[in-house]
Amino acid sequence: MLTAIHRGKASQCFNGEELDWKELFSGSEDSLTASIFERLFYLPTDLFWFILRNSCYDNDDLPKDCGSLISKEFWPHWDATKTSNSNYIEPDIFIRFEKFDLIIEAKRYDKNQQDPEQWKNQIDAYKNMHDKKLYYIALGGIRSEKKEKCNNVIIFPCQWNRILRAVKKELSNITKDVDATDAPILLRPIFEDLLLAFNIHEFAVGEWFETMPHLDSYINNQSLVTLSDLPFN
Structure with missing residues (x-):
């Protein structure tokens, strides 16, 4: 495709329009996220993680070894209990590795699209379900190349380029x-x-x-x- x-x-013509x-x-944003990560997931897990980790800024605190890939999910719907959302929480990608879990929140363009309140809601929703070590990658739309902390989880900035x-x-x-x-x-x-x-x-x-x-x-x-x-x- x-x-x-x-x-x-x-x-293709739809209602007379091409x-x-x-x-x-x-x-x-969604087609970019799916198109890139669907293909990255075809790679051996260690190579996938090597590419993603090295693409993050200020990444010293990101583990070099992720272990095996347990599961991956695009746009999961999580219970919004204890968050500021009324319906559900939807991170872009949720990955469970053997050694830690990972949330990726992707934005299409380069600057000032990431929202710390969205980070907090996703982390709170995650903690409603899991208690594993969690890392968070803010991909695109970043305001800084320095890692941050949100609700005791490290947020690692990254760019598509x-x-x-x-x-x-x-x-x-x-x-x-x-x-x-x-x-x-x-x-x-x-x-x-x-x-x-x-x-x-x-x-x-x-x-x-x-x-x-x-x-x-x-x-x-x-x-x-x-x-x-x-x-x-």
Whole structure:
């Protein structure tokens, strides 16, 4: 679907109007969040966490080891008891790792969209259900590059462009390593798809998969392994 949108093939008439899906997607916070994180979740857990952790500012207090990925959920609805909301609480992403839990609140643009009251409500709602160690990433819309504390939980600022740079770096490493075998070369399509998702949402991706050598030039007999053999946890 991302390729169809990028190539202008996803247009369709609705009530006599042709929709420009790329224009609709470009400013959408929810489609950006889903498009990027759905693909990041395809990566082995340790690589996913390495990219996300290193994309955060002031990240010394974020553990380097997350353990295995237990569960992930987009836009869960949590009980609003003991919060300032009357209906429910809805963080963008909730991830349960073996060693800690993580809330991600994503904003589409770069400055002054994050709301500390929203952080507090989400943390309070989380504490209604769980008592595990919790970390919180404020992605996009940040006011500072310094971590903060909210209700005894550390809030780590992050920007979409920092995730993009990390993705480009990983793809570049794979592309340059002509002797890459097994897992690394099979991860390349995921990183290419991530660049496509960023491009559709109007991020400047620079040189990306259309200008890179075809994957076949990097495949050798030793690299022909099945995805089921990869260490995804």
